[in-house]
Amino acid sequence: xxxxxxxxxxxxxxxxxxxxxxxxxxxxxxxxxxxxxxxxxxxxxxxxxxxxxxxxxxxxxxxxxxxxxxxxxxxxxxxxxxxxxxxxxxxxxxxxxxxxxxxxxxxxxxxxxxxxxxxxxxxxxxxxxxxxxxxxxxxxxxxxxxxxxxxxxxxxxxxxxxxxxxxxxxxxxxxxxxxxxxxxxxxxxxxxxxxxxxxxxxxxxxxxxxxxxxxxxxxxxxxxxxxxxxxxxxxxxxxxxxxxxxxxxxxxxxxxxxxxxxxxxxxxxxxxxxxxxxxxxxxxxxxxxxxxxxxxxxxxxxxxxxxxxxxxxxxxxxxxxxxxxxxxxxxxxxxxxxxxxxxxxxxxxxxxxxxxxxxxxxxxxxxxxxxxxxxxxxxxxxxxxxxxxxxxxxxxxxxxxxxxxxxxxxxxxxxxxxxxxxxxxxxxxxxxxxxxxxxxxxxx
Numbered sequence: 001x002x003x004x005x006x007x008x009x010x011x012x013x014x015x016x017x018x019x020x021x022x023x024x025x026x027x028x029x030x031x032x033x034x035x036x037x038x039x040x041x042x043x044x045x046x047x048x049x050x051x052x053x054x055x056x057x058x059x060x061x062x063x064x065x066x067x068x069x070x071x072x073x074x075x076x077x078x079x080x081x082x083x084x085x086x087x088x089x090x091x092x093x094x095x096x097x098x099x100x101x102x103x104x105x106x107x108x109x110x111x112x113x114x115x116x117x118x119x120x121x122x123x124x125x126x127x128x129x130x131x132x133x134x135x136x137x138x139x140x141x142x143x144x145x146x147x148x149x150x151x152x153x154x155x156x157x158x159x160x161x162x163x164x165x166x167x168x169x170x171x172x173x174x175x176x177x178x179x180x181x182x183x184x185x186x187x188x189x190x191x192x193x194x195x196x197x198x199x200x201x202x203x204x205x206x207x208x209x210x211x212x213x214x215x216x217x218x219x220x221x222x223x224x225x226x227x228x229x230x231x232x233x234x235x236x237x238x239x240x241x242x243x244x245x246x247x248x249x250x251x252x253x254x255x256x257x258x259x260x261x262x263x264x265x266x267x268x269x270x271x272x273x274x275x276x277x278x279x280x281x282x283x284x285x286x287x288x289x290x291x292x293x294x295x296x297x298x299x300x301x302x303x304x305x306x307x308x309x310x311x312x313x314x315x316x317x318x319x320x321x322x323x324x325x326x327x328x329x330x331x332x333x334x335x336x337x338x339x340x341x342x343x344x345x346x347x348x349x350x351x352x353x354x355x356x357x358x359x360x361x362x363x364x365x366x367x368x369x370x371x372x373x374x375x376x377x378x379x380x381x382x383x384x385x386x387x388x389x390x391x392x393x394x395x396x397x398x399x400x401x402x403x404x405x406x407x408x409x410x411x412x413x414x415x416x417x418x419x420x421x422x423x424x425x426x427x428x429x430x431x432x433x434x435x436x437x438x439x440x441x442x443x444x
Contacts, residue, residue, distance in 0.1 A: 001039065001081040005032055010091040014082070016043055018075055018097050019111055019221055020050045021417050022299065023350035024443060027097070035082075038095060044072040050099055050109050051416045053427075054300070054443055059419045064109075073099045073107050080218055086183040087229025096218065108410040111352035112214070118360045118408065119213050125366075126262040129359050130339075131216040132209040136251040136347050137227055138244055139173060139201040140237045142441060145434070147244055149201035150236035162198040162248060169196035170203070176234050180205075183226055189219045198312065199248035211260065213355055220253070220351035228442065240347035241440045242298070243305035250306030251347030252313060255358055256331070258339040259366075268338040273321075275330060275338045282340060283319050284372035285365015285404075286328055286358065290317045290344070292402025293357040294388045295395040295421060297345040301428050302440050304392055306346050309381040314343050316385030318376045325380035327388075344388070348444035353417075360408030396421045 005011060014035050017027030026049050030038075048064040050073075058065050075097040085092040099107040106113040122129055141150040141158075151158050152172035163169040170177060177194060184191040190208035197204050207219055224240055231238035243250035259267050259282070270276035298307055306313045312324070319328035329341040342358045376383060389395040399405055400418045428436060 001077065002036060004082040005035055005093065008084075008091065008093070011093045013090070014093045014095055015085065016075070016095045016097050018045070018050065018099060019350060019352060020052055021109070021111055021350065021353070021413075021420055022052075022054055022444070023111070023221060023224070023352070024052070024054075024056070025225060026050070026052070032093065035095070038097070039077055042074045042076045043097065045075055045099070046070045047073045047099070047107065047109065050107070051420060053420055053424050054439065055427075059416075059423055062416070062419055064416070072102075074102050075099050078112070078218070080215075083187045083222065084183075085229070086179070086186060087226060087233050096222075108412040109416045111350055111356070111413070112217070114409055114413055115214055115217055115352045115356040117410070118356045118363065121363055122259070122359070125363075127267070128211050128260045129213050130209050130211045130258045130260060131213050131355060131359075132207050132256045133216060133220045133351070133355075134204055134206045134252075134254040134256075135220060135223060135240065136197055136202060136204045136253070137238050137240045138199060138251065139176075139203070139231060140239055140244065140441070142237045142438075147437070147441075153234070160200060162200055162202060163196050164198050166196045170194060176230070180227065180230055183230060184223070187222060187226065189223050189226070191223070197249075199245060202248070202251070209256065213359060217351045217355045224351075237441060239441045239444075241437075241444055242300065242303040242346035242348045244437065244441065246305070249312040252306075252343065253345045253347050253349055253351070253354065255342045255345065255355060256339050257342070257359065257362070258337070259362070266336055266338060268340070269335045271335050273335075278366060279330070279338060279340065280372055281365045281369050282362035283328055283365065284370045285361045285363065285368065286340070286342065287317055287319060287372055288365065289357065289361035289402070289404040289408065290327060290388060291386075291398050292405040293361065293399070293408075294344070295399035295417070296353045296357045297349060298392075298395060299350065299421065300348055300440060300444060301392050301425070302436060303346050303348055304390060307388065307390065313346075314380065314388075315390075316380045316383065316387055318380055318383070318385050319372060320375045320377065320380070323376065323380070326376055327380075330375075348440065357408060361404060364404060364407050392421070392425055396425065
């Protein structure tokens with residue numbers, strides 16, 4: 001991995017960074033000449049750094065702080081290695097890291113370790129999940145009191161409305177998107193199709209399917225960092241905030257997945273359009289975990305402004321074939337591409353926790369072998385369906401008490417995440433709507 005630095009002698013500084021429970025990058029800056037030490041010895045953060053609130057503050061009464069002496073964990077480079085940071089002016093490299101105990105045991109409170117634990121359970125069963133994500137974001141002019149779409153660098157004009165699948169909307173920011181795709185290639189992020197979405201200045205970029213769940217999560221985390229940083233370099237903001245505008249649909253992060261057996265066969269495929277028994281078992285697991293995992297899919301107060309009826313985000317716990325109003329959709333495809341689309345998560349999620357929650361629930365469904373309810377037809381918003389939590393506090397309680405969540409995540413992570421969210425819930429009540437928006441715009 002050090003060869004990358006030798007091949008890029010203009011890089012004089014590096015950042016080492018890990019994702020905390022909110023998906024915020026926490027790390028250090030150091031001269032490139034000391035990079036080898038990170039590989040040989042690692043670096044150290046307090047365990048509590050992985051468990052900060054959205055303001056970057058310690059969690060009150062957390063056992064990770066004063067009770068334990070705020071002791072350090074050991075952070076080592078992930079298999080990703082060095083990556084360029086094209087949104088910075090000076091040539092700089094990013095080295096993703098993750099947390100361990102000093103004896104080398106993975107730290108259960110690290111969200112990337114939580115996903116690795118789920119991936120290992122698939123491997124133990126001779127299975128490999130194939131994952132792709134779709135990330136929505138807004139380009140925003142936040143220089144004034146009111147958020148609005150930035151003027152096109154080409155025309156100088158602002159488009160006040162959304163333009164679904166509009167080439168004009170994409171072309172208006174052509175320089176930005178060209179640089180974004182070049183940066184994704186340099187960072188080995190498999191960015192595929194870009195489209196304009198329903199909101200003003202809203203876009204979606206899909207990631208290619210891959211049979212490495214950890215890399216898929218890395219890609220989503222790095223992509224969010226890249227888009228936000230590159231937008232600032234162009235003089236505006238980019239935000240994955242769930243609902244920046246009251247009057248427009250919010251940002252989602254949809255996830256498509258299938259599962260391969262040891263021979264590379266898609267276990268969701270039985271040659272029919274309906275899919276296999278195993279597809280339905282995975283659906284049943286995802287539905288059973290939906291209430292408890294809502295906090296992962298909607299981790300912030302603003303997240304619940306998106307999860308409302310008739311706003312292109314699911315609210316009922318249901319599945320369907322080729323139906324975008326349902327929480328789980330089985331897209332039309334050739335049999336070998338049979339897959340599940342999980343449509344609940346907002347763009348403000350931690351990708352590691354989100355992918356772990358979905359894959360973990362599907363695996364528990366495969367183990368249980370239960371049948372889901374019948375797939376729905378028509379408008380899910382108009383049906384009498386069990387509902388996901390509609391308030392942040394209810395979602396926190398559902399997360400901590402869910403039997404399915406206890407099967408997917410280790411108790412330490414569950415407790416840490418719940419403590420984080422309870423503290424944020426308390427202090428968010430002191431902020432105005434504008435202050436909340438300013439906070440979430442850049443952090444999530």
